[in-house]
Amino acid sequence: MRKLLFMALLVIVTLLLLLLPPDTISLATLQHYQSKLLLWHALHPWLAALAFFASYVLVATLSIPGATLLTLLGGALFGxxxxxxxxxxxxxxxxxxxxxxSRYLLRDWVQKRFAKMMAKVNKGMEQDGTRYLFAMRLAPVFPFFLVNLLMGLTPVSVGRYFAVSFVGMLPAIVVYLNAGKELSQLRSAADILSPGMILTFALIGFLPLVSRWIAAAAQRRRS
Structure with missing residues (x-):
């Protein structure tokens, strides 16, 4: 049964990507339709918000390319x-x-495909699960979709995963939303994140791990 569901999910994602017209998922396309989307939002604000939210959940759940562009659109439409x-x-x-x-449908496939990465994740979660997940969300060592897949094989609770992910993703979300307010002026991703900003996110992401190491060292000295 799991294999059938996995194949169905794979087919759905593949069809979604194949049926999209060329260059649909691009910054230029987003800018081209910006005025129409702004008008639609002005006429139907609640419907626009609901459609945007549902689209974002779908894209994030199925790991469909386009989450960054949707975030930029969110800044342009909603502030x-x-x-x-x-x-x-x-x-x-x-x-x-x-x-x-990943936990209930793709477990066997993820375990076989990412065995080495799972060993690192399991070790990090055993040492300090909340801080480890928080660090991965702030400055992901693995891509967004891969974090979701790997964490599905850990014993992390749904509530904790939701809360830590929500807080950990906020800084990057705010940066992209702020850039989205000037959507028409953007030419590439380089206009959003400078090398300095990327380095800042990386350093922030390691702060929870560094604080844990400092606390552990202090504890050893006391004992």
Whole structure:
């Protein structure tokens, strides 16, 4: 049964990607339709918010390319405050659903495909699961979709996974939403994140691990 469900999921994702017209998922396409989307949002604000949220959850759950562009669109349509709420909840719900898919449907495949990575993740989760997950969300050692897949094989609870993911993804979400407010001026991803900003995210991501090492060292000295 699991194999059949896995194949069905694979077929759905593949069809979604194949049926999309060329260059549908691109910054240029987003900019081309920006004025129409803004008008639609002005006429139907609640419907636009619901459609955006549902789209984000779907993209995040199935790991369909385009989450970054959707975040930029969220900044252009909804602004920083409402956009942060919609994107953070959409991304976190999608990540949690993807984690559950991995746990109950893709477990055998993930275990075989990513055995070496799972060993590292299990070690990190055993030492300090919350801080380890928080660090991965702030400055992911693995891509977004891979974190969801790997965490599905750990014993992390759904509630903790949701809460830590929500908080950990907020800084990057705010940066992209803020850039989305100037969507028409963007030319590439380089306009959003400078090398300095990327380094900052990396350093922030390692802070939870560094604090744990410092606390452990202090504890050893006391004993």
């Amino acid at each position: 920083l405050v409402q956009g942060t709420l919609l994107v953070a909840l959409g991304a976190t719900c999608g990540a949690t659903l993807a984690m559950l898919l």
